[in-house]
Amino acid sequence: MATEILMPALSPTMEEGTLAKWLVKEGDTVSSGDIMAEIETDKATMEFEAVDEGTIGKILIAAGTEGVKVNTPIAVLLEEGEDASAIDSASSAAPAPAEPSKSEPAAAKPAEAKAPAAPKTDTTPDWPEGTKLKQQTVREALRDAMAEEMRRDEDVFLMGEEVAEYQGAYKISQGLLDEFGSKRIIDTPITEHGFAGIGVGAAFGGLRPIVEFMTWNFAMQAIDHILNSAAKTLYMSGGQMGAPMVFRGPNGAAARVGAQHSQDYAAWYMQIPGLKVVMPYSASDAKGLMKTAIRDPNPVVFLENEIMYGKSFDVPDVEDYTVPFGKARIWREGSDVTIVSFGIGMTYALQAADKLAEEGIEAEVIDLRTLRPMDTASIIKSVMKTNRCVTVEEGWPQGSVGNYISSVIMQEAFDYLDAPVINCTGKDVPMPYAANLEKLALLTTDDVIAAVKQVTYK
Amino acid sequence: MAAQKPTKKTNASAEELKAYYRDMLLIRRFEEKAGQLYGMGLIGGFCHLYIGQEAVVVGLEASAKDGDSRITTYRDHGHMLACGMNPDGVMAELTGREGGYSRGKGGSMHMFSKEKKFYGGHGIVGANVPLGAGIAFADKYKGNDNVTFTYFGDGAANQGQVYETFNMAALWKLPVIFVIENNQYAMGTSQQRSTSSAEIWERGKAFGIPGEAVDGMDVLAVKDAGERAVKHCRSGDGPYILEIKTYRYRGHSMSDPAKYRTREEVQKMRDERDPIEQVRNILLENKHATEDDLKAIDKEIKKIVNDSAEFAKESPEPAAEELWTDIYATEVPQEA
Numbered sequence: 001m002a003t004e005i006l007m008p009a010l011s012p013t014m015e016e017g018t019l020a021k022w023l024v025k026e027g028d029t030v031s032s033g034d035i036m037a038e039i040e041t042d043k044a045t046m047e048f049e050a051v052d053e054g055t056i057g058k059i060l061i062a063a064g065t066e067g068v069k070v071n072t073p074i075a076v077l078l079e080e081g082e083d084a085s086a087i088d089s090a091s092s093a094a095p096a097p098a099e100p101s102k103s104e105p106a107a108a109k110p111a112e113a114k115a116p117a118a119p120k121t122d123t124t125p126d127w128p129e130g131t132k133l134k135q136q137t138v139r140e141a142l143r144d145a146m147a148e149e150m151r152r153d154e155d156v157f158l159m160g161e162e163v164a165e166y167q168g169a170y171k172i173s174q175g176l177l178d179e180f181g182s183k184r185i186i187d188t189p190i191t192e193h194g195f196a197g198i199g200v201g202a203a204f205g206g207l208r209p210i211v212e213f214m215t216w217n218f219a220m221q222a223i224d225h226i227l228n229s230a231a232k233t234l235y236m237s238g239g240q241m242g243a244p245m246v247f248r249g250p251n252g253a254a255a256r257v258g259a260q261h262s263q264d265y266a267a268w269y270m271q272i273p274g275l276k277v278v279m280p281y282s283a284s285d286a287k288g289l290m291k292t293a294i295r296d297p298n299p300v301v302f303l304e305n306e307i308m309y310g311k312s313f314d315v316p317d318v319e320d321y322t323v324p325f326g327k328a329r330i331w332r333e334g335s336d337v338t339i340v341s342f343g344i345g346m347t348y349a350l351q352a353a354d355k356l357a358e359e360g361i362e363a364e365v366i367d368l369r370t371l372r373p374m375d376t377a378s379i380i381k382s383v384m385k386t387n388r389c390v391t392v393e394e395g396w397p398q399g400s401v402g403n404y405i406s407s408v409i410m411q412e413a414f415d416y417l418d419a420p421v422i423n424c425t426g427k428d429v430p431m432p433y434a435a436n437l438e439k440l441a442l443l444t445t446d447d448v449i450a451a452v453k454q455v456t457y458k
Numbered sequence: 459m460a461a462q463k464p465t466k467k468t469n470a471s472a473e474e475l476k477a478y479y480r481d482m483l484l485i486r487r488f489e490e491k492a493g494q495l496y497g498m499g500l501i502g503g504f505c506h507l508y509i510g511q512e513a514v515v516v517g518l519e520a521s522a523k524d525g526d527s528r529i530t531t532y533r534d535h536g537h538m539l540a541c542g543m544n545p546d547g548v549m550a551e552l553t554g555r556e557g558g559y560s561r562g563k564g565g566s567m568h569m570f571s572k573e574k575k576f577y578g579g580h581g582i583v584g585a586n587v588p589l590g591a592g593i594a595f596a597d598k599y600k601g602n603d604n605v606t607f608t609y610f611g612d613g614a615a616n617q618g619q620v621y622e623t624f625n626m627a628a629l630w631k632l633p634v635i636f637v638i639e640n641n642q643y644a645m646g647t648s649q650q651r652s653t654s655s656a657e658i659w660e661r662g663k664a665f666g667i668p669g670e671a672v673d674g675m676d677v678l679a680v681k682d683a684g685e686r687a688v689k690h691c692r693s694g695d696g697p698y699i700l701e702i703k704t705y706r707y708r709g710h711s712m713s714d715p716a717k718y719r720t721r722e723e724v725q726k727m728r729d730e731r732d733p734i735e736q737v738r739n740i741l742l743e744n745k746h747a748t749e750d751d752l753k754a755i756d757k758e759i760k761k762i763v764n765d766s767a768e769f770a771k772e773s774p775e776p777a778a779e780e781l782w783t784d785i786y787a788t789e790v791p792q793e794a
Contacts, residue, residue: 008497011713012504032490033509033707033728035721044715051494070499157599183599189629194588194622201592204577205527207599228582229589237570238560239784241577273785297787 002057002082004073010039010046017041018066019074028056030077037063037074054079118384119377122327126284126316133314141283141315142172142304145290146210148320150180153208156294159186159199160212160249169214170250170309196222196247200229200299203243208294213249216265216303230299231274246293248302251279252344252394253431253442255307262431264395266343269301270371270404276325277372279303281346283313285369288323296325305344326373330382334362337452338382340405341392342368345443348424349392352448361456371401376408383409387418388455392448397425419455424448470678472746478520478677479737480755482512485536486734487763488545489708492535492552495767496712501552505566508536510707513733514639515540517680518607518700521688525602529577529590530609532567533639533706537609541574545762549770557773561780584617586610587636591623591697594634605633605691613644615658621665624697628665631696635687636662638701639674645710646718659701669699675731705731 007017018040024030031053039048057078061068068074127133136144150156157180162169164177164187177185188195192213199211213219219226226247234242253262269277276298280286286304293300315321331346332353341349346367353363364382368374383389389409391402402423409421427441452458470478489507496505508515511533519540522528530537538548543559551558551569559569569579577593580586590608597604614620615638627634638659644652655661659669668690672683680702687698705727709716716724741747 006498008494009499010497012502014713041713043713044717046713046715047721048497049493051490070497189622189625191619191622191625193619194626197585197588197619198592198595198623198626201529201577201589201594202596202599203592204589205593205596207596224582224585225588229580229585233570233578234787235784236560236564236568237572237578237784238558238563239787240560240570240572242787244787276786 002076002078003052003054005036005075005077007061007068007070007072007074008039008048009070010041010048011043014041014070016067016069019061019063019068020045022059022063024056026056026059030054030056050077052077055082057082118381121375121378121381123330126288126323126329127318127321132317134317135312136283136287136315137310137312138280138283138286138304139170139172139309141287141313142290143174143176145287146173146294147176147179149291149294150176150184153294155206156208156210157184157186158210158212159188159195161188161190161214163187163212168212170306172304172309173212192218192221193225196225197229199245200225200243203230203245203299204233204241209245210294211245211247213247215261215306216249216251217261217263219247219249219265226269226275226299226301227272231272234298235274242297243299244297246290246300246302248290248293249304250306250309251303252305253426256433256435256438257431258433259430264393264426266303266371266393267395267399267401267404269303270374270401272372274299275372276300276370277303278325278370279343280369281308281343281367283311284315284321285323285329285367287315288321289325289369291320291322292325295322303343308344323369325370326375327369328375328378329367329369330364330378331367332363332365334364335386336362337388337390337456338364338366338379338386339390339392339448339452340366340368340379340402342371342401343394345392345394348443348445348448351445352452355445355449356452359458361452361458363452376405376412379405379409380412383413384416387416389417389421390424390448390451390455391421392424392443394426394443397423397428400425419457422451422455424451470681472741472744474520475737475741475746476751476755478516479734479741479752480759481516481519481540482677482734482737483755483759484545484762485512485516485539487759488539488549488766489535491763491767492549493708493712495549495553495770500771501566502554503565504532505552505712506533506710507708507712508533508706510727510733511639511641511674511704512536513677513680514637514674514702514704515609517677518637518684520677520681521684522605522607525575525604527575527577527590527593527597527604527606528609529586529593529606530579531583531586531611531614532579532581533611534567534569534579538569538571538574538576538579541571541576543571543574543576545766546769549766550773553770553773554775555770555773556776557769562776563780563784584610584614584619587614587617587620588623590636591627591632591634594627594632595630597633598630603633603692605635605688607635607637609637609639611644612638612640612642612649612653612658613647615640615661616644616653621661624662624665624667627697628667631694633691633694634697635684635691636667636669636697636699638699639704640701641704641706643706643710643718646714646716648718657701659699662697662699667697667699669701672700672702674702674704675727675733675736677733677737
């Protein structure tokens with residue numbers, strides 16, 4: 001049957017073009033791959049090849065015609081044995097090319113209507129009263145969490161720089177090589193981009209990798225694999241495969257290590273759908289959240305902190321202690337102001353709350369623990385009670401975690417606010433080396449106290 | 459380590475030759491149809507055709523066994539057809555429809571099949587190379603004898619992460635075959651203008667990885683080389699590099715006018731080295747098949763391809779709710 005040759009789209013954005021030149025004439029035979037015409041798009045002149053074989057029965061659009069719409073018939077191709085009489089039937093019979101049906105774009109999710117009452121939150125304590133507790137550092141808690149999960153699941157392994165024979169650059173993996181051997185505790189060369197990619201591939205292949213970055217600063221070399229390879233594959237594959245794994249290491253400023261080694265990535269990773277993002281403060285959370293992270297079937301970014309590694313906290317002395325994602329912890333109840341923080345920011349938040357209490361200001365202090373999913377319900381519920389909020393984080397101010405929290409509060413509890421939300425952050429400068437300047441760049445307890453006084457008009 | 463080992467053209471049976479002819483023809487006709495649907499506006503965005511390179515994937519798939527994995531970059535349609543994925547599902551993914559392998563959410567460059575152990579379809583040049591080594595790492599960890607074919611182009615061969623991966627793959631003896639599909643152009647930049655070494659596979663020597671250059675227009679030469687590589691990897695000797703010298707007839711993507719090379723260069727390759735014509739000639743000269751036999755294959759392929767195009771047009775667009783699914787897994791997908 002005679003077929004119409006249609007004006008092709010030759011770029012993602014082309015809607016019409018100029019039929020610059022015909023390289024065939026009526027009566028010529030063509031076969032697949034032969035160049036039939038030159039077509040000018042907005043970007044370039046393209047050669048247009050035949051797909052089917054046959055004879056050019058009729059040229060419908062003359063060379064030199066401008067503004068030929070995509071999908072306009074430009075010629076008629078006759079099959080072997082047909083003559084020109086088939087042309088008319090082709091023109092009339094050939095259906096207009098089916099346009100892909102344009103369904104209405106999915107309506108953007110409407111902003112949640114203002115909650116008439118305080119949202120429901122999970123307020124169960126992390127451990128029941130009477131649970132036996134032990135003092136443990138964050139470092140020990142992280143190590144125990146990994147060891148317990150490695151005993152539980154053969155497919156869990158740890159890879160990274162100096163994790164095995166050196167026992168961990170920050171001693172988080174101390175003793176693990178002895179227990180699990182070099183098959184499961186793997187020293188890598190200093191090639192973050194490459195070993196992060198190998199880790200993601202191993203997760204595709206059915207393992208449960210823990211990839212340690214000596215610090216998150218170095219993960220900048222690997223961020224393509226964290227985002228493009230790990231976070232997006234489940235979606236791009238229509239749910240067929242993903243990367244169940246943990247990326248972990250110390251994040252944020254340590255002490256006197258300068259600009260390239262002192263950055264908080266919480267706000268960066270928090271933005272990515274497909275990732276879960278955890279930033280614990282206490283040892284019990286470090287342990288319980290790490291165990292949850294290793295079991296989670298998604299890629300988890302686990303942001304630790306070098307200064308916190310040596311700090312001790314109560315940790316439940318039970319066999320299998322886990323903490324769920326998306327559940328904030330209220331460290332201190334109060335009615336005058338809500339302070340929201342996470343990770344090392346909690347140090348300043350809690351110190352400030354103690355000092356403020358001496359002055360008669362009762363702060364409620366919320367530790368988010370996980371940034372994605374984020375327990376915004378607990379924040380809203382608290383703000384409905386206190387009517388004021390200060391966020392506290394070590395990262396930079398522009399595009400901060402606090403900015404996001406502020407926007408959620410505005411959308412969901414605007415009428416409850418008695419003062420603008422203030423975001424306490426690190427100063428908007430690269431981290432200086434000089435001791436005095438570094439101190440000025442970092443967030444302080446006094447910054448938090450000043451912010452609370454501002455929102456409480458004290 | 460020797461380049462371009464001679465091929466014994468007689469070691470393939472008539473049935474094998476016919477299968478290679480058929481598989482290569484399927485890729486070519488499928489890609490021509492994809493180009494046509496792109497021209498009609500049914501396929502959007504970027505679309506990178508594999509025409510000219512068919513012998514690479516067909517030859518290497520002939521050396522693979524069940525359990526082996528494959529991963530590649532964005533010029534991936536040929537790899538999917540060669541490993542047995544359904545043309546309907548591939549074409550419907552190109553048109554962004556519900557019946558596509560990723561239910562329309564991946565597109566031409568991001569398609570996967572857990573069942574066929576095809577791990578994508580990756581849009582970031584070079585990123586699939588450590589991913590492929592990671593899949594091989596998982597196989598070694600589990601103690602099976604599977605290998606992973608990790609395909610990338612001459613352009614990707616200049617990415618730093620490729621060499622980070624060579625280092626670790628050699629160090630850890632990972633069962634990965636690095637397949638450099640050298641089609642001579644990294645988008646519009648020729649190998650001479652982008653790559654310091656004429657023989658890319660020789661870069662493996664710096665890491666102690668053996669390899670060879672292969673005539674990528676000769677499916678039998680590719681299969682022979684694939685068998686050598688597979689034997690090396692399966693026996694636990696670590697990675698192997700195949701630099702397969704091939705040629706793409708079409709532009710880098712559909713919107714590439716390909717002004718960086720002459721029409722004569724392309725035509726000469728088509729006339730003298732075409733991988734499908736070569737097998738066709740062997741089949742006819744050795745009386746393994748008649749013209750009529752081959753016509754019957756052509757007809758069968760034409761039907762498969764036309765059916766896939768129909769399926770890809772008829773399949774509905776994904777439901778609006780699909781926007782919000784597959785962002786997080788609630789449980790780990792079952793292993794294939």
